[in-house]
Amino acid sequence: MSPMIELRNVRKTFNKTIHAVAGVDLEVAEGEVVVIVGPSGSGKSTVLRCINLLEVPTSGDVIVDGRSLMDASTDLDEARAEMGMVFQGFNLFPHLTVLDNITLAQKKVRGRDTAEAERVAHEQLARVGIPEKADSYPRQLSGGQQQRVAIARSLAMNPKIMLFDEPTSALDPEMIKEVLDVIVELAATGMTMVVVTHEMGFARAAADRVVFIDEGLIVETGPPEDVFTNPQSDRTKAFFDKILAY
Amino acid sequence: MAGGPSLQSAGKYRGEDSLLPYTKIRNESEPPWKNQPYWAYIVGLVILAMGIKVFVDVDYELARKNIFPGIWLTIRATIIAFGLALLISLIVGLGQISKNVVAKNLSRAYIEIVRGIPVLPLIFVLALVIIPDISEAAGAPNSVPTDLRAILALAMIYGAYMAEIIRGGVQSIPRGQMEAGRALGLSSRATMRSVIFPQAARAIIPPMANDFIAILKDTSLLSILGVLEITRRARQYSASSFKFPEAFFTMTFVYLTLVIGLSILLSMFERRFNRDRVGER
Numbered sequence: 057m058s059p060m061i062e063l064r065n066v067r068k069t070f071n072k073t074i075h076a077v078a079g080v081d082l083e084v085a086e087g088e089v090v091v092i093v094g095p096s097g098s099g100k101s102t103v104l105r106c107i108n109l110l111e112v113p114t115s116g117d118v119i120v121d122g123r124s125l126m127d128a129s130t131d132l133d134e135a136r137a138e139m140g141m142v143f144q145g146f147n148l149f150p151h152l153t154v155l156d157n158i159t160l161a162q163k164k165v166r167g168r169d170t171a172e173a174e175r176v177a178h179e180q181l182a183r184v185g186i187p188e189k190a191d192s193y194p195r196q197l198s199g200g201q202q203q204r205v206a207i208a209r210s211l212a213m214n215p216k217i218m219l220f221d222e223p224t225s226a227l228d229p230e231m232i233k234e235v236l237d238v239i240v241e242l243a244a245t246g247m248t249m250v251v252v253t254h255e256m257g258f259a260r261a262a263a264d265r266v267v268f269i270d271e272g273l274i275v276e277t278g279p280p281e282d283v284f285t286n287p288q289s290d291r292t293k294a295f296f297d298k299i300l301a302y
Numbered sequence: 303m304a305g306g307p308s309l310q311s312a313g314k315y316r317g318e319d320s321l322l323p324y325t326k327i328r329n330e331s332e333p334p335w336k337n338q339p340y341w342a343y344i345v346g347l348v349i350l351a352m353g354i355k356v357f358v359d360v361d362y363e364l365a366r367k368n369i370f371p372g373i374w375l376t377i378r379a380t381i382i383a384f385g386l387a388l389l390i391s392l393i394v395g396l397g398q399i400s401k402n403v404v405a406k407n408l409s410r411a412y413i414e415i416v417r418g419i420p421v422l423p424l425i426f427v428l429a430l431v432i433i434p435d436i437s438e439a440a441g442a443p444n445s446v447p448t449d450l451r452a453i454l455a456l457a458m459i460y461g462a463y464m465a466e467i468i469r470g471g472v473q474s475i476p477r478g479q480m481e482a483g484r485a486l487g488l489s490s491r492a493t494m495r496s497v498i499f500p501q502a503a504r505a506i507i508p509p510m511a512n513d514f515i516a517i518l519k520d521t522s523l524l525s526i527l528g529v530l531e532i533t534r535r536a537r538q539y540s541a542s543s544f545k546f547p548e549a550f551f552t553m554t555f556v557y558l559t560l561v562i563g564l565s566i567l568l569s570m571f572e573r574r575f576n577r578d579r580v581g582e583r
């Protein structure tokens with residue numbers, strides 16, 4: 057079976073000099089959960105953002121669900137609707153209620169009518185554990201609640217893939233679990249996911265595979281336990297020595 | 303509120319009912335009389351005093367008769383100029399942030415040129431040279447009446463100033479908002495309409511309101527082109543009657559009243575606009 061996501065020799069260079077992604081090949085099978093780890097500035101976000109072309113690769117190819125997104129004839133909006141993305145900073149729409157945040161793209165992209173979009177929104181809010189917040193505005197919610205709304209907003213589009221860019225890095229410690237719980241549960245449903253995170257416990261619990269990135273390149277990849285406890289490269293080892301020190 | 307007594311009632315209790323000596327509670331908030339908008343009362347009184355003079359004094363009767371007919375033209379010129387300026391500013395402001403190289407550079411050049419020339423000379427050259435040239439080139443010489451040429455000039459000038467407001471407002475919205483919209487599959491146009499503009503509006507409306515008022519005041523510049531608005535009429539009347547104090551005092555009264563009136567209208571609009579968005583930051 058062909059992979060759900062395929063990056064072929066993807067490179068992304070900023071300002072002609074910063075090689076954020078320096079030739080990455082990555083395949084993610086349908087239903088697979090891949091966790092990307094690596095030092096700050098190593099290119100994790102850029103790799104993730106190349107998958108839905110929020111960053112257009114400088115060269116290489118991005119193939120999602122059998123279609124090349126680098127092919128100018130591919131409808132990018134249509135392709136993106138099949139990929140949810142959750143950001144470190146939530147990026148909820150502050151001028152809209154939680155309900156409107158979740159129904160906007162359903163109506164404009166999926167063409168659902170208001171009743172149907174709201175039904176789906178309430179369903180997803182219940183799924184992420186905050187059914188009572190539909191009429192709140194984002195600023196009235198805690199960080200953990202906002203991030204769960206962001207997840208519900210993506211899920212309401214019924215995507216085939218979910219991308220997470222450090223979804224818990226902006227959260228206070230006591231809120232990290234409530235968000236990770238939602239993501240772990242989602243992983244168990246067979247959703248194809250790529251998650252950038254420093255939460256090693258989460259990677260152990262949910263990841264099929266861990267990818268270690270450094271200086272824009274994939275240095276090592278394998279099952280979480282192997283990569284964590286028996287890293288093959290010195291760079292991987294040095295990284296885990298640092299983050300697992302405490 | 304459940305639980306113990308609030309701070310206020312505790313203070314009251316000690317002061318009024320207990321045998322302990324009255325303790326004055328330190329109060330952070332200012333006494334109400336300090337927070338009155340006295341400035342507004344002063345402005346109101348000044349307008350009232352001017353109004354009494356203008357409307358009651360018999361020496362002002364002719365001044366009123368000669369100047370007041372210009373009020374309607376001033377108001378109309380203001381509204382038309384602002385409306386056109388808004389249209390121009392949308393096109394030029396969004397042109398500036400567009401990815402289209404031609405649109406971007408033409409917009410920028412337009413703004414820089416307009417901002418590089420004082421308003422009065424620019425009104426002259428637009429109304430008396432450029433617009434007539436354009437209408438002639440279009441095969442219809444002298445087809446645009448003077449009043450409209452003058453108003454168009456004002457609109458083109460404020461269009462450039464207001465374009466900067468639009469650009470600034472849109473660019474004040476964090477990049478993540480556009481990214482979130484695009485990641486959901488919304489087109490860039492749809493994200494602009496449903497996500498960026500509604501948020502940018504809050505940054506855009508107050509300075510736009512300022513420029514609305516500025517346009518009202520700057521319609522007085524149109525007097526030098528012979529547009530029979532308030533200032534032109536005041537000058538004509540004073541020149542023919544030598545009643546300079548009456549003419550200029552009446553003119554000043556009319557402008558102040560119009561400007562304060564428009565300010566009140568605009569702040570009501572702003573309040574209404576903000577009321578609909580309670581939950582927002």
Ligand SMILES: Nc1ncnc2c1ncn2[C@@H]1O[C@H](COP(=O)(O)OP(=O)(O)O)[C@@H](O)[C@H]1O
Nearest residue numbers: 070071074076095096097098099100101102103
């Ligand atoms: N839009 C951009 N413009 C310029 N440089 C960028 C941009 N985005 C990322 N970079 C640079 O690319 C490198 C990788 O960034 P990123 O993918 O965000 O790393 P990570 O997510 O692993 O911390 C960094 O050096 C960063 O400064």
Ligand SMILES: [Mg+2]
Nearest residue numbers: 100101102222
């Ligand atoms: Mg990052």
